Amino acid sequence: MSDDLEQFYEIFFEESSELLADMEACLLRLNVNSPDLEDLNAIFRAAHSIKGGAGTFGFTDITETTHMLESLLDKLRKGELEVRSEMIDAFLKAGDVIKNQLAGHRGEGAADPAEAAMVLDELEKLSDETQLLSNKESSNTESKTDASIENLQVVENTATVTENKPKCIYRIEFSKFGLNEAALENLFSNLQLLGALEDETRSSDDNLCRLKLATENNEEDVWEALAFVVDPEKLKIESEVSNNIIENVLKEKEANQDDTSLHYKAKEALASPGYGFFPDAPAAPKENNPSEITEKPLLHQNTDQRQTAKASTKANAPATSNEASSIRVSIEKVDQMINLVGELVITQAMLAQTASQFDPVVFEKLHSGMNQLERNTRDLQESVMSIRMMPISFVFSRYPRVVRDLASKLNKRVELKTVGENTELDKGLIEKIADPLTHLVRNSLDHGIEQPENRRAAGKSMQGTITLRAFHQGGSIVIEVSDDGAGLNRAKILAKARERGLSIHDGMTDQEVWQLIFEAGFSTADAITDVSGRGVGMDVVKRNIQSLGGRIDIESSFGVGTRISIRLPLTLAILDGLSVAAGDQMFIVPLNYIIESLQPTAADIKTVSGNGRVVQVRGEYLPIIALHEIFNLHPNVTSVHDGILVILEAEGRKAALFVDDLVGQHQVVIKSLETNYRRVKGVSGATIMGDGKVALILDTAALVMASQQEMV
Amino acid sequence: MAKTILAVDDSASIRQMVAFTLKGAGYEVIQAVDGEDALEKANQHTVNLVLTDINMPRMDGLKLLALLRKLSNYKTVPILMLTTESSDDIKAKGRAAGATGWLVKPFDPKRLLEVIAKVIG
Numbered sequence: 001m002s003d004d005l006e007q008f009y010e011i012f013f014e015e016s017s018e019l020l021a022d023m024e025a026c027l028l029r030l031n032v033n034s035p036d037l038e039d040l041n042a043i044f045r046a047a048h049s050i051k052g053g054a055g056t057f058g059f060t061d062i063t064e065t066t067h068m069l070e071s072l073l074d075k076l077r078k079g080e081l082e083v084r085s086e087m088i089d090a091f092l093k094a095g096d097v098i099k100n101q102l103a104g105h106r107g108e109g110a111a112d113p114a115e116a117a118m119v120l121d122e123l124e125k126l127s128d129e130t131q132l133l134s135n136k137e138s139s140n141t142e143s144k145t146d147a148s149i150e151n152l153q154v155v156e157n158t159a160t161v162t163e164n165k166p167k168c169i170y171r172i173e174f175s176k177f178g179l180n181e182a183a184l185e186n187l188f189s190n191l192q193l194l195g196a197l198e199d200e201t202r203s204s205d206d207n208l209c210r211l212k213l214a215t216e217n218n219e220e221d222v223w224e225a226l227a228f229v230v231d232p233e234k235l236k237i238e239s240e241v242s243n244n245i246i247e248n249v250l251k252e253k254e255a256n257q258d259d260t261s262l263h264y265k266a267k268e269a270l271a272s273p274g275y276g277f278f279p280d281a282p283a284a285p286k287e288n289n290p291s292e293i294t295e296k297p298l299l300h301q302n303t304d305q306r307q308t309a310k311a312s313t314k315a316n317a318p319a320t321s322n323e324a325s326s327i328r329v330s331i332e333k334v335d336q337m338i339n340l341v342g343e344l345v346i347t348q349a350m351l352a353q354t355a356s357q358f359d360p361v362v363f364e365k366l367h368s369g370m371n372q373l374e375r376n377t378r379d380l381q382e383s384v385m386s387i388r389m390m391p392i393s394f395v396f397s398r399y400p401r402v403v404r405d406l407a408s409k410l411n412k413r414v415e416l417k418t419v420g421e422n423t424e425l426d427k428g429l430i431e432k433i434a435d436p437l438t439h440l441v442r443n444s445l446d447h448g449i450e451q452p453e454n455r456r457a458a459g460k461s462m463q464g465t466i467t468l469r470a471f472h473q474g475g476s477i478v479i480e481v482s483d484d485g486a487g488l489n490r491a492k493i494l495a496k497a498r499e500r501g502l503s504i505h506d507g508m509t510d511q512e513v514w515q516l517i518f519e520a521g522f523s524t525a526d527a528i529t530d531v532s533g534r535g536v537g538m539d540v541v542k543r544n545i546q547s548l549g550g551r552i553d554i555e556s557s558f559g560v561g562t563r564i565s566i567r568l569p570l571t572l573a574i575l576d577g578l579s580v581a582a583g584d585q586m587f588i589v590p591l592n593y594i595i596e597s598l599q600p601t602a603a604d605i606k607t608v609s610g611n612g613r614v615v616q617v618r619g620e621y622l623p624i625i626a627l628h629e630i631f632n633l634h635p636n637v638t639s640v641h642d643g644i645l646v647i648l649e650a651e652g653r654k655a656a657l658f659v660d661d662l663v664g665q666h667q668v669v670i671k672s673l674e675t676n677y678r679r680v681k682g683v684s685g686a687t688i689m690g691d692g693k694v695a696l697i698l699d700t701a702a703l704v705m706a707s708q709q710e711m712v
Numbered sequence: 713m714a715k716t717i718l719a720v721d722d723s724a725s726i727r728q729m730v731a732f733t734l735k736g737a738g739y740e741v742i743q744a745v746d747g748e749d750a751l752e753k754a755n756q757h758t759v760n761l762v763l764t765d766i767n768m769p770r771m772d773g774l775k776l777l778a779l780l781r782k783l784s785n786y787k788t789v790p791i792l793m794l795t796t797e798s799s800d801d802i803k804a805k806g807r808a809a810g811a812t813g814w815l816v817k818p819f820d821p822k823r824l825l826e827v828i829a830k831v832i833g
Contacts, residue, residue, distance in 0.1 A: 008732070012725035048767050049723045052796050055818030056726055275792075275827045276803075277813035282781075283790035283831065284812050 012053045013106055014328075016062075019046040020095050020102075021397060027092055028400040032085050040077040043091070047073055050098065062101045065116060068123040069094050075127070090122045092401070128189070170222050171200075172211040172237050184209075194222060331427065334387050341377075341384045342574075342669035348377045349690030385574065388428070392470045392479070393421035395434045399441050399468060406445050413452050413463040414445055423470040425477045429568055432548055433479065436541040440481040440564055441466065443537070448485030448562050458559065460484065473567075476550075476592050482563035488514055488556040496522065514554035518542040546701060549575075549590070549684070551650060567592065577668050577687075579695060580646065580659040583633035586695040588668055588687060589657065593700040595647045597662060602641040615645060615656050622647065623707040626658040630682055630703070636660045650701040653708055657698075670697065682706070715832055716740040716757060720750040720764040720776065721794065726817070730763065730794075733821040734828070747771025751779055754786065761832050762791040763815075766802065774809050781810035790831045794819075 023046040026039045051066035069091065075081050097116045104111035172191075191197045195215030201208065213222060222237060277284040355363075355370045396418045407414040425433075449455075449464035456462050469480040490513050497504045497516050504516070516522060520539040545552045550568035569575060569592065577588035578597075604616045605624070614621040624645070628635035637643040637660045645656040668687035673680060673696075684699035717739045721727040724745075731741040742757055744750035746768040754762070762780065766773035773793055780786040790812040795802055803814055815827055 008725050008729045011728055015724050042769070045722075045767060045769060048796065052765075052817050053723055053725045055796070056729065058818075274816035274819060274823065275814060277831075278803075278807045278811060281807065281812045282788045282810065 044073040389424040417467045420470040444483040448483035484561040487558040579663040581661040582627040588697040650704040655704045655707040715760040720744045722768040747776035777809035
């Protein structure tokens, strides 16, 4: 049977992870002062669902944690206790514990039982406070709390008579061995909540604790109250019906012949069938006592059914596909499809080129067919690419927690705003962008946002704001991390750079100065904290972003704030490019690096110190990179003013790429040169053009940087 | 002809486990993720038995029960509640809403088949 269950583990893990994420989001959204009941319900449901699954699949540690979580949450949503911020903290911690426990069952590391115990303890304490509170409340409404147990019993007994509820007396026996005073007290107060409790422990009983409990609750509740504290092996619960309500119970039993048989031991209760039928209900089977069922015939029945089943499921298999509205597909399958579509695009382009040689009048049908094919291919490509697209909320959703934890650690008050969470980008990018983005958010919080008192002194609100924003711009996605903090300190950065022996001068533009923080080992933090300040990071962030084909820009204003924007291609597989010719070769320039293309006049070109050439564009002197020189080609055009300059911008620096001609704009499928050949300097990849020829994709950022170094 | 069971649970793992178990025993299974979904599917198909979770978003099991019983073709169809809460309170509410019986979660597949076989076996 367990083998059958195992195949659902993975679903359970994924589902639980999603539920935990939802729960965390709700928790972070929750306003402690006026909690939204919907949110509380959602959090409760998440804990409840995880508990249900964990119970079914036998992950007892998770069941235990979620059970505590659930019972406290239940009290909150029923309004038995006010939400407090310590609870939110405890819930978040419990979420982490469950996450670890899940990972443990998944075989990815082990959960720390001590941590789990600590959280359980904390939840229990918070739960207890609830009970104290409700005890106090009830004492206000009812007569006296310090009334003796007997008095209470009287009150409750009369209540039962009017309410017609069955009331039982349970005799509880368990070994006190291994239980400390606090645990016992806790247990007693829990039981007292269920009903009147009498301690019948005799002095002769060594370690034994005997209790008598009169309660309306059923045995399972009693069992539950005890089972978390007392080893079930050492626990015995016997029930007897309280005299004055025996009649009611009997009546109840007559009306409802389900499992209310009140004479069984606790363990039997747990091993009870766990189901029942309502006798007068529609379609209820006639035999009602489940214990009468013997195992054997049932097993036969099952196997019989299975045999007939096999035939029928085969025949009806297609008709039964009534799954929910989404399916899980492995990413490999999707990637394979994307690759195939990429090949299809190339084939289509080749066909189109061949077809264009035929007379459009004579071969009208061929041409309209080709047009149709092109449209269909493009639609297919788009929809296949969209499979890999995920909303960036998958990444953004983790930051409320990061910000919350870090802000409390640093004693800062920070609000996190997210804009454009539904902006979609490639799944591969989503995974890779998360770490750099985390780093930026932490940086903003640590270095950007000032301490509340400094903020007030600067005339700002004490609460700082960090904004995460995502939007599409052209063929790329822009992700911004902005804060309303102190901004970058130009003087400090320059001083630090000088200290580290970086090449700097006072005439540097702000943009150039800001780029310095991306140098390896660069940190302006006065004190190194465990949050940030070791200077490992920004250079890694930049490298990561660049390896994704993106770029990172900084805007900052001292005292006002900083905005860091990351610009990424929408997908790693396809690129919008401008094809340019140099000699007999074709190259692709990624479109997002291109600012403009122009034909310079001879007067705009200047030669500086030897072989370096610059061009004057709108008052700026830009270095000229001759494409044919880099790749040792024989150009059709040798003088710059006869060719075309493509102005490129990368990392805040500009350069002019000198090419023979512009050929056209294409969407190209990127093929890695490294995996198919080897790494080539100045080239980031290759693609196959419509005529079947290979064109190299230029590594624009590297080219621009190289041109700058030549200049200096 | 195989009997059709409508399995309603917002938890995908439980739902699929139930569906797998039932399919293995030769039942046709229709899955629904919550009460609203179930109501829609109950209208589209002829169902021999409904197995529903209680605590679900959008529409919970008790509401679903009550609404199903209002439909002319669901007056006598057995409806079982699958519930983690086994309190008398929830049983009473289920009974009032027209449930045929209840089954406590967690359960093992064998027990599920046992119970179902009793009702429509």
